[in-house]
Every structure is written in C-alpha cells, then in structure tokens.
Amino acid sequence: MKLLTAKEAAQYLRVSLFTLRTMEKEGLLVPFRTPGGHRRYSQEMLNEYLERSRHRSAGEAKRILVVDDGAELLHLLAHTFSSCRFSRADDPLGVGIKLAQFKPHMVVVNTGMSGLDASDLCQRLDGQAGEFMVLPFQAPQETRMGAAEAGSDPSRLGALQETIKRLLALPP
Numbered sequence: 001m002k003l004l005t006a007k008e009a010a011q012y013l014r015v016s017l018f019t020l021r022t023m024e025k026e027g028l029l030v031p032f033r034t035p036g037g038h039r040r041y042s043q044e045m046l047n048e049y050l051e052r053s054r055h056r057s058a059g060e061a062k063r064i065l066v067v068d069d070g071a072e073l074l075h076l077l078a079h080t081f082s083s084c085r086f087s088r089a090d091d092p093l094g095v096g097i098k099l100a101q102f103k104p105h106m107v108v109v110n111t112g113m114s115g116l117d118a119s120d121l122c123q124r125l126d127g128q129a130g131e132f133m134v135l136p137f138q139a140p141q142e143t144r145m146g147a148a149e150a151g152s153d154p155s156r157l158g159a160l161q162e163t164i165k166r167l168l169a170l171p172p
Helices: 006-013 017-025 043-058 072-080 092-102 118-126 141-145 154-168
Strands: 039-042 063-067 085-089 106-110 133-137
Touching: 006 017, 006 039, 006 043, 039 043, 063 072, 063 092, 072 085, 072 106, 072 154, 085 092, 092 118, 106 118, 106 154, 118 133, 133 154
Parallel strands: 063 085, 063 106, 106 133
Antiparallel strands: none
C-alpha cells in the first residue's frame, strides 16, 4: 500500500493543502501519522472519499433563484418543488449577491416586475452561461395580487412548472 504525502494527496484530489486540512478537521479524511507526526494518505482512502462526495453531490437538492418583487411566486414554486431549495431577489444587486452565495442551478426571472429591466437582466445573466440556466417568465396577474387573494393553487403556473421539471430533469 503506497502512502501519499499531504501535498501529493491534495494534488490527487485537486484541492489546496488548506482544503485538505479542512476536510480532515471535518472528519471527511483521517490520515495516517508517521512516527515523526507527518500525515500520509492511502490512495484507497482518497478514492473512497471521492466516491462518497460523488454520491453526496448527485443527491444534492437543486437550487432555484426567483427574481420577483413579491414572495408569492416563490411560495407557489416551493410548494410544487419541495425537493428543491429556493431563494429570492428583487433587484439586480440582490441577484448578484444571491448568485455568489446561493449558487443556483436555475434563475427564474419574472419579466412582469415593475421597476426592473428584466430583458437587460436576462441578457446579463445569459452571459454567464454554463453556470446556471435562466428562465424568463411573466407571472400571472393573480400571483401578484397576494397569496390570500390568489389562493395557493400551484397549478396556475403549470407551464412554468413543466419547464422547470424538464430543464432540471426533476422527477414528475
């Protein structure tokens, strides 16, 4: 069994030494110690970690950022897609912050928002292609009236729901 040094293990995992140390502190990796106290890693241990992390990321919930000036659309979508995680922003600055922190798989932009140039926002978001999908959508007027008046019937957004399911490959 060949043992790798910390530097070799970090290169094998394609992470920094700092990240490798963090993984140890979180208990994700437990290195062997030499009599001199140096850390050593077996390739088998690193492969097991990689396999576990693949399974963990495969089961990770899809993240959807909703750009809307009200929370009604977010609530309707969250009710429909309970396996997804949601966040909301209502202006371009908030969108930028959420993109950095939340790292969404999809951004749903309500093009009917007042005070926002939705087409410009969508063009700027499309420029970051590959990181996430952008889905412009005009929410029906009843979702903007308020949840109490509109009811919480998520079927009113059927076309949007089907598009999200298809694009994110979510189960029916």
